Amino acid sequence: MNVIIIEDEDRSARQLERMLKKYDPAVQVLAQLPSVSESVAWLSQHSVPDLILMDIHLEDGLAFSIFEQIQLTVPIIFTTAYDEYMIKAFKVNSIDYLLKPVDYDELVNALDKFKTLRSVASSPDLTKLLQVVQQFRESPFKERFMVSIGTKIRSVETGEIAYFFSEEKATFLTTKEGQLLPLEYSLDQLTGMLNPSQFFRMNRQFLVARTAIQTIHVYSAGKLKVDLRPTPRQEVLVSLSRIADFKDWLGR
Template sequence: MRALIIEDEIRNANKLTRLLQSIDSQIEVITVLESVKESVAWLKQSEAPDLIFMDIRLEDGLCFEIFEEIDIQVPVIFTTSYDEYALKAFKVNSIDYIMKPVQEEDLERALNKFKSRQVVPSFTDSIKDILGHLHKKEVTHRSRFLIPYKDGFKTVKVEDVDFIYSEQKITHLCLSDKSEMIVSQTMDELEEELDSTVFFRANRQHILHIDSIGSIHNYFNGKLKVVLVNDPDREIIVSREKAPLFKNWLNS
């Protein structure tokens, strides 16, 4: 069986590959693709695999955008930490998914479901339904954080957050007064919870508030370098794939 993995975290892709080969040595992982753009290009010009493993959040957008460009006619198993509403949509449309971090028993269950299929369905209409549900969903953004402080707690308003960074898997809020607070949420969770009109995930380590940005410079190979108002020595690089999204966000 020929499998394609679409996943922008190489560590996750490597783990998934190891688990697949542990479960069934006959599974061949053809390649690993990291972005919507790269996936669309590959799928347009390559022979279709037997099965696709697809992360929902890629470095340049949501994987659902791939289905808007390509009519995928092979089964897809999503790997996801996405919200419950979307997962319900997957169930309704009989699209399998595995919650991250991927566990071997969950992967084996999904593979057994794939192997038991008699007819290969088209997922294009199902994905369109999911996109419709997501677009209609009422979004409530986080407005504050409750943070342990001394022998109690304190609240921090989201409007006081200048930027957010992750270091050694610890998430730091950098506030407008240049103080820092540690929060329990992951960067992926905060990306979902914060208002995307004022916060942007520049890379894996940084989420920026629009007002935190001092200047933007062209960097090599189509990348961008962002200089912050309150922390100009911090190096923040936006990838070539994500640069157009960043420019569109700034221009919206």
């Protein structure tokens, strides 16, 4: 079975490849593609694979843009952190979905489903999916995140989030109640996914909700220190290059 993985997080892509090999050592991963543009280019120049594993949020936009540029007749398994109203559209014909972080047993079930559908020559029907995608694009900002807590998955609305931060190459969100939860997204990705009227990128480590700001301290040379609620594990300073934008954002 020939597979391509469309996923912009290298760690997630490597994990998917390991699980595919565990499922069937004969699986060949032909390519790992991190963006819409690279995916369109690869699919235009190569024979179609047997199966595509596709993340929804890629480094240059939503993966659905691929469907607008090239006609796909290959089964797709989506990996997604989107909520239920989107997921309902994924389960059409040979399309399936896996919530991130991907569980091996769920991947096995999806691959078994793919094999069954392939045996009856089914091909994907993207009509319903694209209809829901259009509705999603009318409200482009993310309203909730699916996060793992042990063996459970929790839906966290953006209104519950105080701030996001990065630490040792990992990303976390902190709820207003002080719960710290891991995320698959980078801060750069999150900056483009959240409503800019509600969240501001303070520096390379912190992306903060307006409602989490408690006090702002002015230091010498115009530096700003921001106290957040709940209190983070490190000081939050506004980058010098961001101070003017931060003041403008506060005044809106």
